Amino acid sequence: MIGRLNHVAIAVPDLEAAATVYKDTLGATVSAPQDEPDNGVTVVFVELDNTKIELLYPLGENSPIAGFLAKNTSGGMHHVCYEVEDIIAARDQLVEKGARILGDGEPKIGAHKKPVLFLHPKDFSGTLVELEQV
Numbered sequence: 001m002i003g004r005l006n007h008v009a010i011a012v013p014d015l016e017a018a019a020t021v022y023k024d025t026l027g028a029t030v031s032a033p034q035d036e037p038d039n040g041v042t043v044v045f046v047e048l049d050n051t052k053i054e055l056l057y058p059l060g061e062n063s064p065i066a067g068f069l070a071k072n073t074s075g076g077m078h079h080v081c082y083e084v085e086d087i088i089a090a091r092d093q094l095v096e097k098g099a100r101i102l103g104d105g106e107p108k109i110g111a112h113k114k115p116v117l118f119l120h121p122k123d124f125s126g127t128l129v130e131l132e133q134v
């Protein structure tokens, strides 16, 4: 079912500061901030040879990462994203296996303009898992 690691997301309390560390301290290529109002975040992408880092900052009143940052005031690893070929088939298999899909179970369009779903962290060793159809 899951394929490549598409990205690792880090929630940060200061997006500009975090992007500057990746750019100037770690010498990485970072994107400009990208507002994703449908997902309640502003994202900066750190492009690596073999995957991406997604720096996340809350956007709007009901950001899904606000609670996480309130508990983790320095920021922290927020989720991993695996690629799947068919997100509906993957969802249906996961539901059959007893995994919980977050939200209404229907894919949303993520930052890469692809369908994404999120799986409950409690079912995956305390790790929030995102699936992205590629």
Ligand SMILES: CC[C@H](C(=O)O)C(=O)SCCNC(=O)CCNC(=O)[C@H](O)C(C)(C)COP(=O)(O)OP(=O)(O)OC[C@H]1O[C@@H](n2cnc3c(N)ncnc32)[C@H](O)[C@@H]1OP(=O)(O)O
Pocket (backbone or CB within 6 Å): 009, 036, 039, 041, 043, 054, 056, 064, 065, 067, 068, 077, 078, 079, 081, 102, 103, 109, 110, 111, 112, 116, 118, 121, 126, 127, 128, 130
């Ligand atoms: C622009 C799109 C981009 C992309 O890649 O395309 C994105 O990735 S958008 C990323 C932001 N969107 C989401 O994260 C959507 C899915 N997330 C959620 O629905 C929430 O974050 C949720 C439900 C996972 C947690 O919400 P919240 O923190 O408000 O709920 P609780 O405090 O009740 O938490 C419940 C339980 O889960 C634990 N938790 C919360 N967040 C995480 C996490 N990131 N990793 C691991 N565990 C997490 C939390 O500690 C609670 O555990 P408990 O033992 O009950 O205290």
Ligand SMILES: [Co+2]
Pocket (backbone or CB within 6 Å): 007, 009, 054, 079, 081, 130
């Ligand atoms: Co993501």
